[in-house]
Amino acid sequence: MHELEVDVVVIGAGVAGLAAANVLRTEGREVVVLEARDRVGGRLWNTEIGGEANELGGEWVAPYHRRLRELLPELGIELFPAYREGDDVYVDEEGRAHRHSGDGHGLGEASEQALLEAEAKLDALAKELDPEAPWTHERARELDTMTFDEWLRREVRDAEARENLRSYLADGFLTKPAHGFSVLQGLWAIAGAGGTYELFAPEQCLAYRVVGGSQLIPIRLAERLGERVVLESPVRAIRWDRAGVEVESRLVRARARAAIVAIPPNLTTAIAFEPALPAWRLQLEQAISQGSVTKVLAVYDHPFWREDGLSGEGFAPHQLVREIYDNTPPSASVGVLCTFLPGEQADLVARLDPSARRAAILEGLAAFVGPEALRASDYIEVDWAAQEWTRGAYAATFGIGGLTRFGPYLREPVGPIHWACADIAGVGHMHMEGGVRSGEAAARGVLDA
Numbered sequence: 001m002h003e004l005e006v007d008v009v010v011i012g013a014g015v016a017g018l019a020a021a022n023v024l025r026t027e028g029r030e031v032v033v034l035e036a037r038d039r040v041g042g043r044l045w046n047t048e049i050g051g052e053a054n055e056l057g058g059e060w061v062a063p064y065h066r067r068l069r070e071l072l073p074e075l076g077i078e079l080f081p082a083y084r085e086g087d088d089v090y091v092d093e094e095g096r097a098h099r100h101s102g103d104g105h106g107l108g109e110a111s112e113q114a115l116l117e118a119e120a121k122l123d124a125l126a127k128e129l130d131p132e133a134p135w136t137h138e139r140a141r142e143l144d145t146m147t148f149d150e151w152l153r154r155e156v157r158d159a160e161a162r163e164n165l166r167s168y169l170a171d172g173f174l175t176k177p178a179h180g181f182s183v184l185q186g187l188w189a190i191a192g193a194g195g196t197y198e199l200f201a202p203e204q205c206l207a208y209r210v211v212g213g214s215q216l217i218p219i220r221l222a223e224r225l226g227e228r229v230v231l232e233s234p235v236r237a238i239r240w241d242r243a244g245v246e247v248e249s250r251l252v253r254a255r256a257r258a259a260i261v262a263i264p265p266n267l268t269t270a271i272a273f274e275p276a277l278p279a280w281r282l283q284l285e286q287a288i289s290q291g292s293v294t295k296v297l298a299v300y301d302h303p304f305w306r307e308d309g310l311s312g313e314g315f316a317p318h319q320l321v322r323e324i325y326d327n328t329p330p331s332a333s334v335g336v337l338c339t340f341l342p343g344e345q346a347d348l349v350a351r352l353d354p355s356a357r358r359a360a361i362l363e364g365l366a367a368f369v370g371p372e373a374l375r376a377s378d379y380i381e382v383d384w385a386a387q388e389w390t391r392g393a394y395a396a397t398f399g400i401g402g403l404t405r406f407g408p409y410l411r412e413p414v415g416p417i418h419w420a421c422a423d424i425a426g427v428g429h430m431h432m433e434g435g436v437r438s439g440e441a442a443a444r445g446v447l448d449a
């Protein structure tokens with residue numbers, strides 16, 4: 001066991017923890033970052049396809065990711081526009097594919113109009129929220145005790161518009177069924193991005209990819225910290241009092257004046273605190289849970305759909321495979337289609353044996369781009385719920401009523417213990433942007449204290 005004496009111990013080497021450690025290092029503090037995995041990046045994880053980086057976790061950078069985009073040039077990291085030339089595809093309830101230009105959603109005129117109206121209602125509410133404290137909205141309790149499913153049934157008459165909107169927010173972001181989270185929780189995701197356009201429109205939320213893959217961001221942040229980042233060293237216990245902390249991990253025991261716990265809040269229960277955390281914090285940790293998602297990358301000899309004038313982007317709110325994206329590397333030496341199976345679809349495919357799962361998912365891709373999708377040369381999947389040090393994705397969210405009950409304490413330090421994570425961020429909530437902002441804010445909190 002290596003013994004260390006530092007100013008601050010950071011637990012978790014995701015973007016949040018590494019952003020926090022970098023602020024502290026710049027301010028001349030001694031830090032150590034203890035990471036459970038054998039790599040940095042947490043929910044950002046590169047793989048290699050066709051000799052180029054591709055992503056198993058988070059990947060797209062949006063225009064509203066302002067702090068992140070400020071940081072990238074400092075880290076020597078470049079972005080490239082995600083491919084979206086050609087037609088998108090909408091697959092309807094009967095499984096029929098409809099090509100359409102990326103301007104609309106591929107719905108009938110009445111449904112398109114209803115969808116826009118429903119988004120405008122959500123935007124009007126989201127505008128009234130402070131993304132840093134959504135629980136302060138004057139109707140917070142009412143909005144937090146109504147499920148998003150109930151709101152949809154009350155507010156959106158058009159069935160097709162309703163199913164699309166349900167799928168955008170529930171499948172596309174919270175990765176839980178719409179009856180499993182409140183309107184307020186959904187509005188927080190929207191307000192954190194700046195609006196439904198910023199959160200939902202592919203040209204916004206999927207605007208850019210990272211040259212070298214998104215894990216390059218935490219890798220470069222970690223390079224700045226050098227030996228201050230210790231891998232394969234899960235933190236199992238934190239002893240604390242007013243004067244500081246003693247953090248026990250597999251390889252290092254570190255004493256410090258403060259700790260920043262930069263892990264998803266639902267994972268904090270895996271750490272033994274001595275003395276125990278206060279009751280409000282223990283309750284909060286039980287009330288928040290990760291969504292679930294399986295990400296799939298299907299690899300082809302070339303991006304065949306492009307020859308057919310398709311963007312590789314499509315949506316199918318009634319099907320098992322509900323969304324597809326072109327994840328081809330910049331050189332296009334191979335073609336890559338990407339999809340996500342969130343929430344109940346993730347549960348469903350997790351129960352299939354691997355070959356049946358692969359067949360069902362490739363079948364789902366074929367519904368968008370044709371039977372050539374069945375002949376993938378490689379197939380890669382990550383069930384994020386099965387990742388011990390994440391246990392779900394994209395983020396942790398509360399059940400009904402939890403956000404108003406526990407939200408106000410989400411970032412409240414306990415003695416010398418501070419908290420950071422994209423899941424508790426305001427602006428950039430549930431995204432890399434939030435991770436960076438949350439980490440930097442926690443570091444400033446420690447410096448102020």
Ligand SMILES: Cc1cc2nc3c(=O)[nH]c(=O)nc-3n(C[C@H](O)[C@H](O)[C@H](O)COP(=O)(O)OP(=O)(O)OC[C@H]3O[C@@H](n4cnc5c(N)ncnc54)[C@H](O)[C@@H]3O)c2cc1C
Nearest residue numbers: 012014015016036042043058059060235389393422431432
């Ligand atoms: C499939 C998928 C797609 C996504 N798509 C996007 C996207 O396109 N754009 C976007 O902006 N965001 C996306 N996200 C979300 C984004 O990846 C996350 O919001 C962000 O990376 C979270 O960073 P974080 O540092 O807060 O948490 P994490 O990345 O979860 O980092 C926490 C770290 O703590 C470590 N850890 C946990 N417990 C312990 C312990 N006891 N001791 C030591 N270490 C521990 C973990 O191993 C991990 O490295 C996606 C996420 C997923 C999974």
